[in-house]
Amino acid sequence: MSESGSKAKKKEYHSQDSLDPKRRDCILEYSKNGKLPCAVAFQIVENMGMPPDEIGKYTDQMEIRIVKCQLGLFGHRPVKKIVKSGEMVDETLKKAIHQKSIQNRLSCIDAWKIASEFGIGKLAVSNACETLSIKIYSCQLGAF
Incomplete structure (x- = not known):
């Protein structure tokens, strides 16, 4: 417990050595400057036949950030979030x-x-x- 009395949330990471080398290398090949766009992550999902959440676990362990969310919620520069509220919805x-x-x-x-x-x-x-x-x-x- 921390000094404030609450438990700190910790992600469990495994050694990068435990990652499948083929998958790890594919992610490294498509990431740039420690970042991997959401759309590219899903191309890897399709090409490698791995579940999306597994890509997320790999990128966490490899300290690669997912950017350019296809829903516009995060990772867009310079404003981060590009979602806009409209006047009406069909x-x-x-x-x-x-x-x-x-x-x-x-x-x-x-x-x-x-x-x-x-x-x-x-x-x-x-x-x-x-x-x-x-x-x-x-x-x-x-x-x-």
């Missing part, structure tokens, strides 16, 4: 978001599914969520 999109949200929260994977179902960009779903005061949570890569 009723069918609004209904889909509300059906999949729980207590005004929508998971990252559900946001992606909605984007795919509606044939719209992931950022458009994030913008709609921002307008509706719905928070996106549970990044597939484990970034948030």
Whole structure:
């Protein structure tokens, strides 16, 4: 326990030596300056056949930051977050978001599914969520 009496949250890291060398090398090849864009991480997921959360664990252990969230929530320069609230949201999109949200929260994977179902960009779903005061949570890569 810390001096304030609360337990500090600690991530459990394993030695980089325990990482699959092929996967580790692939992540290193595509990362630049210690950063890996979300879209590139998902290309690796597809090419290597690994679950998204595993990429997140690898990048954590390798001290590589995930940037340029496809939902616009983090990692964009110079403003970090590029999600914008709008004036209104299409009723069918609004209904889909509300059906999949729980207590005004929508998971990252559900946001992606909605984007795919509606044939719209992931950022458009994030913008709609921002307008509706719905928070996106549970990044597939484990970034948030």
